[in-house]
Amino acid sequence: MREVPRLVATDIDGTLIDDERMLSARTAGVLQRISAAGTPVVLVTGRPIRWLQLVYDQLPTPLPAICANGAVVYDPVTDEVLRADPLAPELLAEVARRLRAAVPGVSFAVEIVDSRQMRHEAHYPLRWDADADAIRAIGSPEELHSVPAVKLLARAGEQDPDAFVRVVAGALQGLAEATHSSYSGLVEISAAGVTKAAGLAWYCARLGIDERDVLAFGDMPNDVPMLTWAGRAVAVANAHPAVLEIADEVTAANSADGVAAYLEKVFGLA
Template identity: 45%
Template structure:
């Protein structure tokens, strides 16, 4: 069955390692959109980083960002759906994690931007004017994403211990090469928000072709009717996906789409 919607992660998947979207990939996305098949970006990136690639969003104009916490209407430049973490629940989780795993530091993402604890070492450029304060002050409104970092523990170890400490209160995942956990509200994943978006379009999982490369893509790839892991993907992602696409630096998503849609 020909897919009726394409859902693709960005970093390590659609976007090359240098942060670019190649002209070939951009052209293929435009051709798929011209066939009436929406290509929806589904990313862990916050809004401010996703805006860099919005020129490649088709006329449907929707993107799922912050691991499903936000559906952004690109054309109208406004949120279509927000699925944030409640303040009390978020602060409870911060306390539990810090008690179980001393040395944990936090950053909080909202529509207004990012706020970071003074000890949180950000690997990317921090936006000008970003707040620096204890998490109790930063978490003063519902948050799209809570970031937890540890400088001593390995990523998988940090994730496993954090899952044990939170006991399912929030959704934890990761997509970084460092020990950075991305924490979302209960039930919020790329998959659950993509399912909501598809339901609005009258589509189901069987209609979706999805691409991903990191653990935060696992729910989406498990949900989609057809799932591709990138050749450069994390081992857990390669285990779940139905197929393997060429690496992101070889325009793997575009090459698969060109074949699927006979472009």
């Protein structure tokens, strides 16, 4: 890629914000300066749309976002979904059927309405999300796949996330994408071909920007497709081994403003 990128793409959790889910004033300032000078900055995250406001509240101006691991492209200025790639109801039903057969005790939740709402089975553990207006338990197994979903979430008690992803991917055999973005034993499932790379590629094509001119930051396995696609891939020091293995460079940890430090160097910011 050229010395100065034409677009900056960054993951949020574990990469851009610290372990307390806070965005430092330094990082917010660097993103604002780059964006204001004409270089697009895009958030590329596994988060649903409804979780973005927590980040936007810490930014001078909201940034466009590719959510749900690439399934949703979102414009926060107009509150418009520019593109969505959901799992169709019949596909959801088949994925759930296969995983119930392969994983004892598996429980599910689905991100629906472009990830503005979640529906979950009664025994699915809600670890972070408790918005009563957007989150609701389903009344029957059939309701899980009654409408399209941009992401299917699967848990089965305490699991090694890397091993669990391999089990899920094996059961689905290319029917859908399986990945993870945390160490909590949660597997995130998207339609086949839907990844952070695919969502970012669509957005860059819209702007006429080649992947060779994209600088991307990440920390977890769900970032690997994006980092492999981008012209320059940078891992934060706290990244998962799978990310450190494929990154072109490594910057400081998320808790030490690693993204900001790298961008200051690339863009010559004092």
